[in-house]
Amino acid sequence: MLRRFVLLAPLALACCGSLIPERPYLARRQWPLRLEGSEPDAPVRAGPVLLVRTVVPAPGLSGRGLMIVHKDGSIEQSLYEQWLVPPAEALENGLRRQLQVSGLFGAVVAPGSRLPADFILESELDAFWVDTRDNRAHVSLGVVLFRANENRPIVLQKDFTRTEPVHGTDAPAMVKALQDAAAELLQDVRNALAAAGV
Numbered sequence: 001m002l003r004r005f006v007l008l009a010p011l012a013l014a015c016c017g018s019l020i021p022e023r024p025y026l027a028r029r030q031w032p033l034r035l036e037g038s039e040p041d042a043p044v045r046a047g048p049v050l051l052v053r054t055v056v057p058a059p060g061l062s063g064r065g066l067m068i069v070h071k072d073g074s075i076e077q078s079l080y081e082q083w084l085v086p087p088a089e090a091l092e093n094g095l096r097r098q099l100q101v102s103g104l105f106g107a108v109v110a111p112g113s114r115l116p117a118d119f120i121l122e123s124e125l126d127a128f129w130v131d132t133r134d135n136r137a138h139v140s141l142g143v144v145l146f147r148a149n150e151n152r153p154i155v156l157q158k159d160f161t162r163t164e165p166v167h168g169t170d171a172p173a174m175v176k177a178l179q180d181a182a183a184e185l186l187q188d189v190r191n192a193l194a195a196a197g198v
Contacts, residue, residue, distance in 0.1 A: 028079070029080065029171065033087060033094075033179060035090065035091070035179070047107075049105065049106060049117045049119070051111070051113065051119070051121065052092065053120065053121065054092060055124070057087070061126075063077055065082050065083075066078040066083070066175070069131040069132060069133065070132055071133050078171075087128045087178075088125045094186050095121075095189065096110065099189075104190075119155065120145070120147075121143065122143070124141070126140040126141065127140035128140075128178065130174045130178065134163075136177070137180070138161070138162075138163050139163075142160075144157045160185050160192070161185070162188065163181060164177040164180045164181040164184070165177065
């Protein structure tokens with residue numbers, strides 16, 4: 001009896017397998033967050049040194065999945081549509097490049113640099129998602145700039161927010177809108193630092 005069961009089991013499993021509906025294969029896509037800086041305004045031979053510290057992601061924004069707010073208010077972080085690097089890391093690199101080409105500073109350095117800094121920039125990523133309720137991409141960054149001396153006087157403290165319309169319902173359209181909003185936000189930060197007279 002046991003021998004008969006062993007022989008019939010593979011046949012039974014094969015029959016059951018044909019009843020299970022096949023699911024389409026979903027490939028995981030990774031999107032680069034392109035934040036190209038503009039050309040230098042005016043090369044600076046000597047100037048203050050800016051330390052750009054690590055951009056801290058707000059709770060829920062440390063992942064790489066494309067984040068979507070649905071019409072019912074629920075939040076989805078996609079498993080199949082992902083950023084190549086976490087958005088906070090991409091914004092940090094973009095911010096450093098944008099400020100380096102701005103002509104405002106003699107050098108813009110990362111944490112760990114041995115170059116003494118004159119100014120320190122700290123920031124927190126507060127929003128980086130597509131909201132289907134208004135069909136727009138939302139990017140928000142809180143920034144604090146202060147002098148690197150004993151008193152640490154604050155030069156600038158501001159929340160920067162940018163939104164861009166999403167022209168479509170697919171991932172490429174959402175990615176494009178978030179890229180555009182992030183690039184404009186970095187330009188806003190650059191302009192604010194220039195206006196602060198650093």
